[in-house]
Amino acid sequence: MVLAGLGLPATGLAQPTREALQDARRTAEAERAAAAEAARLAQEAAELERGLARQRVAMAERVQRAETVLEAAQERERAAAEAALAARAEVERRAAALAPLMPVMRRLSLWPAETLLAIPQPPEEALRGVLVLQGVARQIRRDVDALRAADEEAARRMRVAAAEAALVAAAREEALSSARALDAEIAAARMREAEARQAEREAGRRAQEALARASDLADMLTRLERERAREAAAAAARDRAEAAARAREERAARRAGRPVPEPPPAAPPAAESAAVAAAPGPRAQPVAGRVVRAFGDAVEGGPARGLTVAAPPGARVVSPCAGRAVFSGPFRSYGLLLIVECNDGHHVVLAGLGRLDAATGTRVLAGEPVGVMAEGEGGRARLYLELRRDGRPVDPQPWLGPARPGAG
Numbered sequence: 178m179v180l181a182g183l184g185l186p187a188t189g190l191a192q193p194t195r196e197a198l199q200d201a202r203r204t205a206e207a208e209r210a211a212a213a214e215a216a217r218l219a220q221e222a223a224e225l226e227r228g229l230a231r232q233r234v235a236m237a238e239r240v241q242r243a244e245t246v247l248e249a250a251q252e253r254e255r256a257a258a259e260a261a262l263a264a265r266a267e268v269e270r271r272a273a274a275l276a277p278l279m280p281v282m283r284r285l286s287l288w289p290a291e292t293l294l295a296i297p298q299p300p301e302e303a304l305r306g307v308l309v310l311q312g313v314a315r316q317i318r319r320d321v322d323a324l325r326a327a328d329e330e331a332a333r334r335m336r337v338a339a340a341e342a343a344l345v346a347a348a349r350e351e352a353l354s355s356a357r358a359l360d361a362e363i364a365a366a367r368m369r370e371a372e373a374r375q376a377e378r379e380a381g382r383r384a385q386e387a388l389a390r391a392s393d394l395a396d397m398l399t400r401l402e403r404e405r406a407r408e409a410a411a412a413a414a415r416d417r418a419e420a421a422a423r424a425r426e427e428r429a430a431r432r433a434g435r436p437v438p439e440p441p442p443a444a445p446p447a448a449e450s451a452a453v454a455a456a457p458g459p460r461a462q463p464v465a466g467r468v469v470r471a472f473g474d475a476v477e478g479g480p481a482r483g484l485t486v487a488a489p490p491g492a493r494v495v496s497p498c499a500g501r502a503v504f505s506g507p508f509r510s511y512g513l514l515l516i517v518e519c520n521d522g523h524h525v526v527l528a529g530l531g532r533l534d535a536a537t538g539t540r541v542l543a544g545e546p547v548g549v550m551a552e553g554e555g556g557r558a559r560l561y562l563e564l565r566r567d568g569r570p571v572d573p574q575p576w577l578g579p580a581r582p583g584a585g
Contacts (some may be wrong), residue, residue, distance in 0.1 A: 213407060215376045218416065222370035223421075228361045229425075243349035250345050254338035261331035268324045271317065383445045398516070398524055398565055460577055461544035463497050463527060464488045464560050472572040482570040483526070483563030490531075494552045496541040496563070497525050497577060505537045511561075515547055523576070526563040 466488030474481045498519035508514040513530045531551030535541055550558040566571035 181557040205548050215373065215379070216411065218412075219370065219373035221364060222373040223428070224418070226363065226366040226370050227422075229366050231516075239355075240349065240352040243345060243352050246347055247345040248288065248337055250342040251409065254342055255332050255334055256507050257334035257338055259329055261335060263325050264331055268328070270318060270320060271324075318362060390541060398526075405409040460497050461495050462577060463562055464492050464494045464550065466492065466560065468574075469559070472570075477518060483561055484573050485564065486555075486560045487557045488560055490550055490552045492558070493546055494527065494530055494548045494550060494560065495544050496535070496544065497573075498523065499543045500525075502535045502537055502539050502541060503534050505535055513548070514552070517541060517547075522566065523571075525573075526561070526565070528561040528563075529559050531558070 181255070236409070236580055246315060330490075351506060463544060464486055466486040469487045470476065470481050470485035470486060472481060496517050498517060500517045500519040502515060503518045504514065504516040506514065508528075511528045513533050515527045515530065515533055515535060517525045517527075517535075528546070529551060530548040533548045535545075535547040553559055562573055563577055564571050
């Protein structure tokens with residue numbers, strides 16, 4: 178019996194009924210499933226947000242292309258307008274230059290013989306002048322026709338460019354509207370992701386509370402190991418999904434002739450690396466004290482599953498190994514309980530603390546303070562240490578090694 182291993186009196190402890198234990202197990206399983214579902218929904222929300230972000234990049238490229246085409250159409254419209262203005266200005270300049278000759282040319286076109294006889298020049302000179310004026314008139318007519326045609330062509334080009342610019346402007350506005358709608362979707366997706374993350378945290382908290390209602394310590398550790406396996410499987414599934422998404426993006430980039438995006442650099446797990454680096458070598462004794470009950474000693478309910486160490490009240494308690502605190506808080510009749518998942522695969526259980534300084538999920542190093550001892554009877558408090566491997570209790574003393582002076 179683990180309570181006996183803790184050195185706590187069995188009398189006065191409320192023993193749960195079979196129905197209560199079954200209810201606790203069902204509740205814990207349901208809360209764990211809810212936490213897993215919340216994590217899945219949060220992951221889906223994050224993937225949706227990333228997909229929308231990629232669509233936003235494509236939409237931005239579409240808007241930029243529309244703006245480029247619109248600018249070219251507007252430039253053609255401006256050039257056509259300038260050509261039309263230049264043609265009209267040239268017509269006006271020619272008309273101004275020929276204005277003094279217009280009365281004579283009009284008279285000559287209406288009354289050629291009378292105009293020729295009225296010129297005070299010899300007949301040969303007068304005829305030559307008339308012929309020159311007629312040639313000038315024909316050239317002017319040709320120039321005017323050419324300038325009028327250029328003006329009409331410029332006006333046509335201006336109308337075409339204006340129509341094209343209107344179409345491109347409409348396409349650009351449509352792209353901008355789509356981009357604004359996409360931004361709204363991204364904002365909504367981010368809100369959904371934040372809500373899903375919050376739901377995941379709440380589900381995790383409820384699962385933690387349900388875990389604390391497990392029937393006994395062995396049940397709790399079994400649940401922790403199952404949760405660890407589930408997290409590892411989920412992490413592997415996420416890695417596979419991200420690798421598949423990157424492969425799809427690379428194939429799409431190659432088909433579109435775009436540069437293949439570089440894969441995001443993997444963030445180095447600094448905290449975990451530091452903890453792993455600290456694992457080799459002798460482990461830390463959890464507290465300075467004296468072993469009063471060894472592993473396997475006969476106690477009520479069978480052999481002791483761990484060590485019981487008598488220590489001064491308020492003594493500093495340290496983590497025996499480097500790893501992660503997977504449970505930190507009150508647990509049934511054990512009081513404050515800390516479970517550390519060591520980097521070598523063991524689980525270390527510490528019970529009998531008066532204060533916990535390591536929260537659930539935090540990384541700890543071997544020898545790092547995690548709490549202090551509670552007040553005990555007769556001036557001595559008792560720390561219970563249980564070591565488990567693959568769900569089975571094992572003797573902690575060979576694993577801990579010999580006690581070192583000043584340990585704890």
